[in-house]
Amino acid sequence: MKFSVIIPVYKNQDSIPRLLQAVTAMARELGGMMEVVFVVDGSPDRSFVLLRDALSELEFPAQLLAHSRNFGSFPAIRSGLAAARGDYFGVMAADLQEPPELVVAFFRALQADECDVAIGTRTRRNDSWSSRLTSGLFWALYRRLVVREMPEGGVDVFGCNRQFRDQLLGLQESRSSLIALIFWLGFRRKLVGYERLERQEGVSAWTLRKKIDYMLDSVFAFTDYPIRFLTRIGFMGCALSVMLAIIILVGHLSGRITVPGYAPTMLVVLFFGALNLLGLGLVGTYAWRAYENGKNRPLSVVAMSLKNKEDSND
Template sequence: MKYSVVIPVYRNAESIPRLVEALIGMNRALDGEMEAVFVVDGSPDQSFALLREHIERLDFPAQLLAHSRNFGSFPAIRTGLQAARGSFFGVMAADLQEPPELLVAFFRALAADECDVAIGTRNARNDPASSRLASSLFWGMYRKLVVPDMPPGGVDVFGCNTVFRDQLLALDESRSSLIALIFWLGFRRKLVGYERLVRQEGKSAWTLSKKIDYMMDSIFAFTDYPIRLLMRIGALGSAASLGVALMVAVARLVGAISVPGYAATMLAVLVLGALNLLGLDLVGTYAWRAYENSKQRPLAVVAMRVANRVG
């Protein structure tokens, strides 16, 4: 086999028949040199059972791995990349919102040695207006705070060669961002534009809370912006406090203040107390993440592995 397609699966039972058909078409387009690697990430539905039935009917190699619980889509991608046996690797979503033709374009560019990593960039998306607005805000913040050269539409899928895959898997950071790691590694990149399709089955598990957690992971793993922002706030607060202190001292000397002000004292205590709590929280977050990485726990645990007869 020459090409390995990694598909993380979570709550995708309804889209599996269409996913399998799409993979069959991809294998034909790739001259029968493809394998599929499904990673069921603790999905509570029937995704694993359905995939187990379908892979036995495939005429190309397929692996089915199941995590012991839900570890997240990025650990699932890493698990699939570790298990994949091809020379070139591509990642696609099980909901088929990214067209299968996009991965074929990745593989052709990689096989022609045009790049080490091919990245899908959204030129447009057929999603509701609220979803498009939320995505624009999310990736806009991501570009500003984490990866300045991130494409405006964001990144969900990519393909790479063996050298890039090996370097990516060597970065076993806990609570990090796989997408940011791809850009951090560098290498020769090729951006491939596409139009994101409408989700036809089920509901996305990529909720607002998960997006916020992902943004926090990306920020704390790749930038010291929160610390620098706190330093600026502290510097401005110190300058303002010094100015107010001088004003109070002068007013006291000229007799303009006869009784200390209760309101001013309370405001100073509350503002400084809030800044102290914010500073402790930010420093504690960085320290906790460093501690998490020092444990060296596996990023995911594979509980079951199945391969079809062709594989």
């Protein structure tokens, strides 16, 4: 088995017939050296039943995994990657909005050793204007706050070789971002552009609430930007409080401020308010470093190791 296609499934019962036709065509194009791992992620519809009934009639090897409940798309992808048996792995969307040809392009690039991970990046979206607007805003914030290397169109699907798969599965983080981990790992990377197709069945399960949760998980798992922002505000607040304190003190001494107790009250509020923000930022910096160590990510990842000759004692 050379190629493994991982397909997370959630509320996709209407697209299952088209999906099976598409992966059958892919298997033929790849010379029968392809398996498919379907991962039904606690889907409440008949997706699992339809795939189970079709499993024995498929002309290519296939596995069907069922999560005990809905854990999310990225945990489903991880389950599929762990169960897959190929040398090259590609993730495919069950709604077929990412064209099947994209996964074949991943496999071609990986087999030709052009990269260790191939990433699909959207060059155009055939979605509603509201979906394009929210997705564009989401990925713009993602690039600004989490992964600066993220393509403008965002990333949903990817392909990788076995070495990259093993390293990715070795990162056991529950509240994290699989896509951000892909960029964090590094390795040789290739971006493959594609046009996102129009949805033909059902509605997207990628709701605004899930996008917000995913963004928060990504921010808290990959960047200390909020802590650094808080620290900067604290520093600027301290500087501003000193300037305002001088103005208030001059006003008090010159008799322009006549309200009893106003000057000392304002001085105390300004100074200790800014100091509080600065202190929270400094404490947060230590907490972030402890959190970073608690994630148990490797300090470095060896992508390749070569020797000019074997040790004579080996």
